[in-house]
Amino acid sequence: MQEDPALKNQNVPEEPVFDGPVLKVEDLKTHFFTRSGVVKAVDGISFEVGRGETLGIVGESGSGKSMTAWSILGLVPKPAGRIVGGKIMYLGEDLLEKDENEMREIRGKGICMVMQDPLTSLNPVFTIGNQILESLRMDFNEPKTSLIKRATQLLANVRIPAPETRLSAYPHQMSGGMRQRVVGAIAMSRSPNVLIADEPTTSLDATIQLQYLRLLKEIQADTGAAILFITHDFGVVARMCDRVAVMYAGKIVEQADVLELFDNPQHPYTQALLKSVPDLDEDVDFLPSIEGQPPSLDNLPEGCAFAPRCPYVFDRCEEYPEQFSTGQDHVASCWRLDGAN
Numbered sequence: 262m263q264e265d266p267a268l269k270n271q272n273v274p275e276e277p278v279f280d281g282p283v284l285k286v287e288d289l290k291t292h293f294f295t296r297s298g299v300v301k302a303v304d305g306i307s308f309e310v311g312r313g314e315t316l317g318i319v320g321e322s323g324s325g326k327s328m329t330a331w332s333i334l335g336l337v338p339k340p341a342g343r344i345v346g347g348k349i350m351y352l353g354e355d356l357l358e359k360d361e362n363e364m365r366e367i368r369g370k371g372i373c374m375v376m377q378d379p380l381t382s383l384n385p386v387f388t389i390g391n392q393i394l395e396s397l398r399m400d401f402n403e404p405k406t407s408l409i410k411r412a413t414q415l416l417a418n419v420r421i422p423a424p425e426t427r428l429s430a431y432p433h434q435m436s437g438g439m440r441q442r443v444v445g446a447i448a449m450s451r452s453p454n455v456l457i458a459d460e461p462t463t464s465l466d467a468t469i470q471l472q473y474l475r476l477l478k479e480i481q482a483d484t485g486a487a488i489l490f491i492t493h494d495f496g497v498v499a500r501m502c503d504r505v506a507v508m509y510a511g512k513i514v515e516q517a518d519v520l521e522l523f524d525n526p527q528h529p530y531t532q533a534l535l536k537s538v539p540d541l542d543e544d545v546d547f548l549p550s551i552e553g554q555p556p557s558l559d560n561l562p563e564g565c566a567f568a569p570r571c572p573y574v575f576d577r578c579e580e581y582p583e584q585f586s587t588g589q590d591h592v593a594s595c596w597r598l599d600g601a602n
C-alpha cells in the first residue's frame with residue numbers, strides 16, 4: 262500500500278532530546294514481603310539499553326526476569342511486592358519518582374510490553390479497527406475518517422494484506438500470526454522508545470514464535486525502539502540480542518556483548534548453561550538444564566548463591582562476590598575472577 266503523504270512523519274516517534282541510554286536501571290531491588298520472609302526477587306541489578314539496541318535477559322525460571330520487567334512498568338504486585346531500592350532512569354528521568362498517572366501515560370506510550378501470545382492482549386469482543394483506533398485516539402485528536410486512514414496504514418506497515426477490509430474483523434477471524442501483527446501495529450501506534458518482550462509461560466507454535474521475533478525486529482527498525490528481551494532460550498538470544506545479562510537468584514551474574522558471552526563465558530553458571538547447549542546454530546528452544554536446583558529466594562545463603570551448584574566453590578565464596586571486569590563491556594560476579602586469588 263502507498264504511504265499517504267499527509268500521514269507521513271506524524272506517526273514517527275519524536276526524536277528524544279535525551280542522548281544517553283533510553284533505559285538505565287541502577288541497583289534495582291524489588292522484594293516481596295511474605296509470611297515466610299522477604300523474597301528478594303530482584304536484588305541489586307544494573308543494566309542499560311540504548312536506542313535501537315536489544316538486551317537479552319536470560320536465566321532459569323524464578324530468577325527474577327519478569328519482576329524486572331514489571332518493576333520497570335511500575336506494575337509490581339502490591340501489597341506484597343515493593344521496590345525497595347535503586348533507580349529506573351527512562352530518558353534521564355527516574356520512573357520511581359513518577360506518580361501512577363504519569364506511569365500510566367508512560368506505559369501507554371513510551372514503554373510498551375509486547376506479548377508473544379496475542380490473545381492475551383487483544384479483546385475478543387471488539388473489532389481490530391476498534392482496538393487500533395482506541396490506541397490512536399490517545400495521540401491524535403482527529404476525525405474518525407483520518408484515524409481510520411492511520412489505522413489502515415499501521416496494518417499495512419506490519420504487512421497485513423488488504424488492510425482496509427481487516428479493520429472490521431474480530432480477533433478470532435484472523436490467524437495467530439495475523440493477530441500478532443495487529444498487536445505489533447498497536448504497539449507501533451504508540452511510537453515506543455522501549456519494547457519489553459517477556460517469554461510466554463505456555464509454549465507457542467514454533468512458526469508463530471519465529472514470526473513474533475521477525476515482527477519485533479521490524480518494529481525496532483521502524484521506531485528505533487530499545488528492546489528488553491526476556492527469554493530462557495539461548496537460540497533466540499543469539500538471533501535477537503546485541504548484549505546479554507545472565508540472571509541468577511535475583512542478581513545479574515554476568516553481562517557482555519552477545520558474541521563475547523558465547524565465546525568467552527566467565528561465570529561458572531553461564532559456562533554450565535552454555536556447555537549444555539548442543540550447538541548454538543541449531544534451534545535451542547529451552548534453557549538447558551544444569552545439575553541442582555535454583556535456590557529459594559527467601560532463604561539465600563550469605564555468599565555466592567550459585568555455590569551449592571558450583572564445581573569451583575572455595576572458601577572465599579562464603580562472601581558475596583564482587584563484580585569484576587573481564588574484558589571490554591564484559592563483567593561477571595565470581596571470586597575466581599579476582600586476580601588476587
Ligand SMILES: Nc1ncnc2c1ncn2[C@@H]1O[C@H](COP(=O)(O)OP(=O)(O)O)[C@@H](O)[C@H]1O
Binds near residue numbers: 295326329
Ligand atoms: N506475588 C509474589 N509473591 C511472592 N513472591 C513472588 C511473587 N511473584 C514472584 N515472586 C518471587 O519472585 C521470584 C522471581 O519471579 P519472576 O520474576 O517471575 O521469575 P522469572 O520470570 O525469572 O521466572 C520468584 O522466584 C518468586 O519467588
Ligand code: SF4
Binds near residue numbers: 529568569573597
Ligand atoms: S563465587 Fe565461588 S561459588 Fe560463586 S560462582 Fe564463583 S567460584 Fe562458584
Ligand SMILES: [Mg+2]
Binds near residue numbers: 326327328
Ligand atoms: Mg517470567
